[in-house]
Amino acid sequence: MATSYATVTWDQLHRDARQLASTLMTRGPFKGIVAITRGGMIPAAIIARELDCRLIETVSVVTYDEQKMGQSSVVKKPEAAGDGEGFLIIDDLVDSGVTAQIVRKMLPKALFACLYAKPAGRPITDIFVVEVPQDTWVLFPWDTAPLFIPPLASKSAEEV
Numbered sequence: 001m002a003t004s005y006a007t008v009t010w011d012q013l014h015r016d017a018r019q020l021a022s023t024l025m026t027r028g029p030f031k032g033i034v035a036i037t038r039g040g041m042i043p044a045a046i047i048a049r050e051l052d053c054r055l056i057e058t059v060s061v062v063t064y065d066e067q068k069m070g071q072s073s074v075v076k077k078p079e080a081a082g083d084g085e086g087f088l089i090i091d092d093l094v095d096s097g098v099t100a101q102i103v104r105k106m107l108p109k110a111l112f113a114c115l116y117a118k119p120a121g122r123p124i125t126d127i128f129v130v131e132v133p134q135d136t137w138v139l140f141p142w143d144t145a146p147l148f149i150p151p152l153a154s155k156s157a158e159e160v
């Protein structure tokens with residue numbers, strides 16, 4: 001259970017994806033990118049633009065229980081990527097590392113990169129941008145909306 005939240009804005013996500021792309025420039029060129037749907041798709045689009053990469057494949061894994069890798073299903077295989085040689089896998093985040101582990105098994109020769117990594121998932125990634133504490137839930141811009149907050153002065157004395 002998360003004890004705190006980290007809100008990532010569109011601007012921050014774009015900056016972090018560009019920073020990842022800049023690091024990846026020294027690891028390429030890549031034949032193509034495999035985006036892990038759905039969270040990896042927007043980071044993959046930003047990185048593909050920076051690296052001038054036009055071949056984008058996707059892989060879709062649905063995990064039901066992070067303790068049991070058996071309880072996951074591959075909804076779409078990354079067929080265009082073969083064994084992953086020359087390909088770059090992109091996801092938004094590694095948490096337990098289960099999703100990344102399943103995808104790496106399918107594409108053992110690919111490089112795995114993500115924007116945010118929690119300690120449990122960190123060893124499974126080759127490259128990431130920001131480490132996030134394990135008990136922090138990352139709120140992505142597509143998960144959130146701005147919310148009106150009443151000014152402090154509008155509250156009654158008992159509420160303050």
Ligand SMILES: O=P(O)(O)OC[C@H]1O[C@H](OP(=O)(O)OP(=O)(O)O)[C@H](O)[C@@H]1O
Nearest residue numbers: 037038039093094095096097098099121
């Ligand atoms: O390291 P893990 O514990 O496996 O968690 C990380 C995964 O969880 C989220 O995806 P999710 O499965 O929620 O689906 P989504 O990308 O479609 O939102 C996130 O986008 C990563 O892919």
Ligand SMILES: Nc1nc2[nH]cnc2c(=O)[nH]1
Nearest residue numbers: 095136137138139140143
């Ligand atoms: N949005 C979001 N999805 C996740 N899936 C696993 N961990 C996380 C997280 O911290 N944030």
Ligand SMILES: [Mg+2]
Nearest residue numbers: 037038039040
């Ligand atoms: Mg995901």
